[in-house]
Amino acid sequence: MLGGTGSGHLTTPLLEVAGLVKHYRTGGLLARTGAVVKAVDGVSFTVAPGETLGLVGESGSGKTTVGRTVLRLELPTDGVVRFEGTDLASLAPGELRALRRRMQIVFQDPFASLNPRRTVGASVAEGIEIHRLAPKREIPQRVANLLEEVGLDGSYASKYPHEFSGGQRQRIGIARALAVEPRFIVCDEPVSALDVSVQAQVLNLLLDLRDHRGLAYLFIAHDLALVRQIAHRVAVMYLGTIVEIGTARTVIDSPRHPYTQALVSAVPEPDPAKATARIVLVGDPPSPAAPPPGCPFVTRCFHPMKDERCVAERPRLRPLDGRDVACHYAEVNAVGGR
Amino acid sequence: MTPLLEVSDLNISFPRDGAPLVPVDDVSFMVSPGELVALVGESGCGKTLTGLALPRLLPRGAVLGPRSAVRFDGTDLTRLSERELRSYRGRRIAMVFQDPMTSLNPVMRIGTQIAEAIHAHRKVSSRDARERVLALLAEVGIADPPARINAYPHQLSGGMRQRVLIAMALAGQPDLLIADEPTTALDVTVQAQILELLDRLRAARGMAVLLISHDLGIVAGRADRVLVMYAGRIVESAATAQLFAHPAHPYTRGLFASIPRLDATTTRLTPIRGTVPRPDQWPDGCRFHPRCPVAVSRCLTQRPPLELVAPDQRAACWVAQGAAT
Amino acid sequence: MTRLARVGLAILTLLAAFAIVGPWIAGDPNAQPDPVNGSLLLPSPAHWLGTDQLSRDIFARLASGARISLAVAAIAVSVAAVFGSALGLAAGAAPGLAGRLLQRLIDLGLALPRIIVLLVVLAALGRMHYVLLGVVLGATGWPAVARLVRGETLRLRHAQYVAAARALGAPPARVLWYEIFPGTLPAVLVASTLGLADAILLEAGLSFIGVGIRPPEASWGGMLYEARDYIGSAPWLVFIPCLALVAATSAATLLGDALRRSLQPETR
Incomplete structure (x- = not known):
């Protein structure tokens, strides 16, 4: 079994994120009137070589921002990101660009992530050219091989993105990321824009590539069932913080945080015979510009023991039953008998 | 029970150079009063156009086939004039769309927008209208209606905006609510709230709901009946429990196999091969045959009719009908 | 491409062909064969569009004027497009202070009243070759781009x-x-096509006032200037260059509008 809980790990981590913080200042007309949005507010986790960590949350939870700051596509406000032991903040711009060979990203929207004015071949070859991974005359062959590896025809290289369906474009995006032979890929909702029947194809492709190339993924998604399918470990985010993290089996099959329990319950069950009582949360997540001072989930929490402490004191992640959970009363199951 | 809505041979085409595009091809189905029917399909299968065709809100250039009929409460809406239709739209058939932001006027208070919907249907004093607005807001589960009535759309969350749209749809006290992907733009936990609300409203008001969605999972626990569309046609129609227990059409089976499950026992899903074809590339015969794992030679040339394959279950598939030869 | 856009493109192509070929077949625009009896003649086989007050052939002057007016406009638009694009890219991409300074420079360029600057500069420089005039016009047109x-x-x-x-x-x-530069090209193409109409009118206006292309060199605006005293006696002297101006500017506008519409929805 790969990985362990959030705090411990069996192998040296490939990626180590500690105390990651990303704040944005929203535009007020005057600089002073703008509020500070705490998109990511102190997030720590590790990803081992070959491991997939699922990062689950709703919109505004900060999961996408985590993915982008980990790759330094956005600069973190605070915190440390180490890749293969190197603190990314310590690198000069050139060194960071060289390191990008090892860590890649696949985006959610296959319509926006490819340059409409460049051929598919040019997009896939981009990384090979930047890092001079092959002599010029060998590039077309490399590109064709990559396209075939993701299940496309090698001759597609001369076509433009608009000639392809969403699923095909997502495969092209994956081929572009693979071109630089990375060890780690941030998959930012890679299938949520695709048709159901195509989602499964792309998911299987990501699984195949992981097996063949020994890739590690940070798999960002809002769909717990999807994450259950691909991730070894799962981190559940709410309002910029991780509320529960552990192996996928532990966290999803016996969630301890009330929010995780609600998420699990909200996953549509295709079998009406199995449909159990649903937890329907009331209200919406609070704005990340004005999070509650205590537990971020307190405004929607249905835990019977919820009290003043939850309002005042932010719960820390602590180990419990083989996972880490941030809830003062996680020992008591909020939904008895589950 | 006499059906509230009876759609027969609904055919929508777009004339163009060469053969016309026919994104909805002879679709027939019924909705009974108070029934929740789900229309499920992937993007480009024609489900949204089908929904728009019922109150005849088709986009410019769309042509309804000559045999198409949309009988609502006994009246064929396709034969009515625009003027006559207006007494049906909003009042008897209401719609809720996917994007709650663009469906609301951003510079108008939500109370005013709901009041307008009320005024559009009946003459009421503005005081009575305000009372109605407050009642509707409460009915769709918006906390503290007197405080929210003066809010602008941007001050509300996505889930709240969707509730406001539902309140507007309810203003005319419709008999049928067509909800086109009402939860797709929302977060998972909020999705559950909206579906719960639709289900509750239907029970409380005896209102029929046609729920259009790409997601088989979300309709599972709520729909009475499910219609599965593929490439402009209904390929399967069944009572929900029957459909989920014994899907008959290979496409429906493929969809189920593609959905990730929480109780995953295997790591690999079994996807349907290939992609959804574009409307100008729909094949002859059964339109699913190029992606079908069990297709036989007859499927390549002959269109399978939607026939009974089990009690409460129809499928448009030669193999499922046992007529494969 | 819409029908109107095709019409616009066809007119511009014809005018360009006229500007290139016309002067060869039309002869010397400055020849004054018979200033006494040959002035202000109506169109005839010898003078297709008649003659002006100095007995010069109007067709020859229109052709020569087309070459100069269109060349000035094309040069002006090209200079503005290249210079404006480079500066705009730099201002948009440069981080921090450099980007802000470039932005201020663009703001400054936009704030200057273009006509007044041109009047002062052209009056100071005096008579100049039409290529240089195009460059000067372009040098004041870059801020918008x-x-x-x-x-x-x-x-x-x-x-x-x-x-x-x-x-x-x-x-x-x-x-x-x-990744970025190719994406800006459609907008620049649209702006330049629409800008062509502006540049043609600007040159005509400046030549009309007498600081653009100066007599005896022919330009459409200059022809109007010289014809203004004869609007009652020989109105075709005014109509013909006017018609050319209207044709050129509306063709460019039609084409530019059509381009804008076709390029606006990002290639899906």
């Missing part, structure tokens, strides 16, 4: 495919050249 390109650059910087290129390790210059 620069503002447009800067806006596009800022927008495209947030495109996901730009993030993808950065994630691949592409250095900033490469991102700018391969």
